[in-house]
Amino acid sequence: MVRKLVLCSAILLSGAVSAQIKRPKxxxxxxxxxxxxxxxxxxxxxxxxxxxxxxxxxxxxxxxxxxxxxxxxxxxxxxxxxxxxxxxxxxxxxxxxxxxxxxxxxxxxxxxxxxxxxxxxxxxxxxxxxxxxxxxxxxxxxxxxxxxxxxxxxxxxxxxxxxxxxxxxxxxxxxxxxxxxxxxxxxxxxxxxxxxxxxxxxxxxxxxxxxxxxxxxxxxxxxxxxxxxxxxxxxxxxxxxxxxxxxxxxxxxxxxxxxxxxxxxxxxxxxxxxxxxxxxxxxxxxxxxxxxxxxxxxxxxxxxxxxxxxxxxxxxxxxxxxxxxxxxxxxxxxxxxxxxxxxxxxxxxxxxxxxxEHNVPAGTVSLAAWRKGLEDRIEKVFFTPRLIRDVLNYQVYLNRPLMDSMMLDPRKVENEVVKYLMAQPGVARAFALDRMDNEPLPEVIRTSVENGYFPRRSGDIQVILMPAWMEGFKTGTTHGLxxxxxxxxxxxxxxxxxxxxxxxxxxxxxxxxxxxxxxxxxxxxxxxxxxxxxxxxx
CATH class of the missing domain: 3.40.720.10 (Alkaline Phosphatase, subunit A)
Known part of the structure; x- marks a missing residue:
């Protein structure tokens, strides 16, 4: 009986080795x-x-x-x-x-x-x-x-x-x-x-x-x-x-x-x-x-x-x-x-x-210019500086702690930012990220925005440019859209x-x-x- 168990164990062990998962080197x-x-x-x-x-x-x-x-x-x-x-x-x-x-x-x-x-x-x-x-x-x-x-x-x-x-x-x-x-x-x-x-x-x-x-x-x-x-x-x-x-x-x-x-x-x-x-x-x-x-x-x-x-x-x-x-x-x-x-x-x-040069609609935008324009506009409207924390990755980051301390309505600030951005050349859409469900967007754009949104590291306002428009780069090219x-x-x-x-x-x-x-x-x-x-x- 012991000899049979040993033999069976050897067969099982041998089978395990021969059935080893195949992977590349x-x-x-x-x-x-x-x-x-x-x-x-x-x-x-x-x-x-x-x-x-x-x-x-x-x-x-x-x-x-x-x-x-x-x-x-x-x-x-x-x-x-x-x-x-x-x-x-x-x-x-x-x-x-x-x-x-x-x-x-x-x-x-x-x-x-x-x-x-x-x-x-x-x-x-x-x-x-x-x-x-x-x-x-x-x-x-x-x-x-x-x-x-x-x-x-x-x-x-x-x-x-x-x-x-x-x-x-x-x-x-x-x-x-x-x-x-x-x-x-x-x-x-x-x-x-x-x-x-x-x-x-x-x-x-x-x-x-x-x-x-x-x-x-x-x-x-x-x-x-x-x-x-x-x-x-x-x-x-x-x-x-x-x-x-x-x-x-x-x-x-x-x-x-x-x-x-x-x-x-x-x-x-x-x-x-x-x-x-x-x-x-x-x-x-x-x-x-x-x-x-x-x-x-x-x-x-x-x-x-x-x-x-x-x-x-x-x-x-x-x-x-x-x-x-x-x-x-x-x-x-x-x-x-x-x-x-x-x-x-x-x-x-x-x-x-x-x-x-070949008559295709195209252009460039400046996020730095947007930031300066937004800072001036928002300070003028709400009498509060430093409400714009950053403009990066085609997003605007608002200073929410400051808005809270000043008891400003964040929706009004967001709406003012959107209004400014929508007036800029090359901008197709601008909307608050936490309200994107209310924005009429093609599904491919909506999915792309949602998949890129991580609240702790994302901004408050998303900008979508017109086709062939991009950030900066008077020479060469860039990407990001x-x-x-x-x-x-x-x-x-x-x-x-x-x-x-x-x-x-x-x-x-x-x-x-x-x-x-x-x-x-x-x-x-x-x-x-x-x-x-x-x-x-x-």
Whole structure:
């Protein structure tokens, strides 16, 4: 009898081992900052086979992926992709917001309780503590009893920290003052040797010495406007208005300028390759996760706009960068052994000047001018200064404690603010957020506003602009609104467990983390509101 029990136990144990949950060795989340969906195809004929084309032709494309909230900003987008949630739940209501509890503006990842690791600047005083929900990377760590490694890498602090989550082994971002990759004491007390060795190469200076010229002959950039037009900025100095850009003046200084060149993406990719080796990612017993975000596309877009040769060249170079990263993953992890998803945190509008030249209604507004005008108007009407706390993220923050102390009727103040805003050029709607149910709005706008509303960090009055109107930016472009140019993003799945195909029904940014959790057989993040994209996870 004892021998039979032992035999049965052995069989059961053997069965448990053979039925082990199958997961990839490594997941690589690729975020491309300010990537409009149409960039997948606008330059398609110029992409060689190893980068975007490899992902598109060998992967699964969700062609109608939308962002379901406003504002469509970097911190919100990175948080949404990895939490499967919206600002109304995860709390990231902007890159910055006026915190109604603290009574001041707050940066999304600021944390004065930690210190910079890797330099003497203050650019490392950051952590994910302001993010209120778990990420899929957190859930992977929990599911494997912290056996999985999670590393976040980006040029931007928030684009590294928020995807990596609360439980990451490390997050690294670029220090604009030193040109080195840094982290904070939230993660570790000292940089690993492989990061120190990487920083010692002084790659920013090497890129500066190289300068930025087009990767192909200038005349071949037929998808773009002329090399120098009125709506393009001059981020490298007023004397540099066209290719080639001489960047040697920045050697040893102004390391932040690197972000507004394709080389900001190049250095992030080199850092990722170093992390693959330095952290032995994809080599352990459990699935590891590399969360990478390429930010130079955003800096270049803001400076030059989507129709510039600079933007086209940045994407043609990014294509080569992706091809090199995929080839490295083939070598280090193995074909079919890693899972990739590629998406964006938001898109971008065409430059207002470009649209106006082509007779498309467009324009810009100034939130600073709105604030000044509102302060003057409200003080004149209610005989009380300082009733406007802030104008940020297309919202007006009112000083409710002061209104209470002065016994002012908040509805009358709100109505006066709305009246002022509705008289401003480019404004389509202005309404009190706590009364949005009474506002006749198209459903897509109403849902976007509701999903972006977190009372402790949101304002009192919401502004909706007319299509193609945006904040500031006489040159270049920006983003932040519900419109498809900001909210329609790419989503491509590739590698382990992914069958080539495409999907044209609408899915949402919130579905990414939930789908990934289903593929990995782990719990979805604790604030997730998305749904599994069954065609991908099947």
């Amino acid at each position: 490594l997941v690589v989340g690729i975020m491309i900052d300010q990537m409009r969906w149409d960039y997948l195809y606008r330059y398609y004929d110029r992409y060689p086979e190893g980068g975007f084309k490899r992902l598109l032709n060998g992967g699964f494309k969700c062609e109608n992926t939308m962002i379901p909230y406003i504002p469509t900003y970097t911190a919100c987008g990175h948080s949404c992709v990895y939490t499967g949630s919206v600002p109304a739940v995860h709390g990231m209501t902007g890159n910055s917001w006026f915190d109604n509890d603290k009574g001041r503006e707050v940066y999304c990842t600021e944390d004065d309780s930690v210190q910079t690791v890797g330099s003497t600047s203050d650019e490392g005083k950051e952590s994910p503590r302001n993010l209120l929900a778990t990420t899929v990377t957190d859930e992977l760590r929990l599911a494997t009893n912290f056996g999985s490694k999670v590393i976040g890498i980006s040029f931007k602090d928030r684009a590294s920290i928020l995807p990596a989550g609360h439980l990451a082994n490390a997050a690294y971002w670029y220090d604009h003052k030193t040109g080195a990759f840094i982290t904070s004491t939230y993660y570790q007390k000292d940089l690993p040797d492989w990061v120190k060795a990487f920083n010692a190469q002084k790659l920013p200076d090497a890129y500066y010495k190289e300068g930025w010229n087009t990767v192909y002959p200038l005349a071949s950039y037929t998808e773009s406007t002329a090399d120098s037009v009125a709506w393009e900025g001059t981020p490298f100095g007023p004397d540099q208005t066209h290719f080639p850009y001489n960047l040697s003046r920045f050697v040893g200084k102004n390391y932040g300028a690197l972000g507004t060149t394709p080389f900001g993406n190049s250095i992030v990719e080199e850092m990722c390759k170093a992390a693959l080796t330095g952290e032995n990612l994809g080599k352990g017993e459990h699935t590891d996760f590399l969360a990478v975000s390429f930010s130079s596309t955003d800096y270049v877009g803001h400076a030059f706009g989507p129709n510039s040769i600079e933007a086209e060249d940045t994407y043609l170079r990014l294509d080569r960068t992706l091809a090199d990263l995929l080839a490295t993953l083939d070598e280090k992890v193995g074909k079919g052994q890693y899972l990739v998803f590629l998406t964006a945190d938001h898109g971008a509008a065409h430059a207002a000047g470009f649209l106006q 519900w419109n498809p140019y900001d909210a329609h993003i790419p989503l491509v799945w590739f590698g382990w467990g992914v069958k080539p195909g495409s999907l044209h029904r609408t899915v949402y940014m919130t579905d990414i983390a939930v789908t990934l959790a289903a593929m990995l057989h782990i719990q979805m993040p604790n604030g997730a509101v998305g749904h599994v994209i069954e065609e991908v996870a099947d």
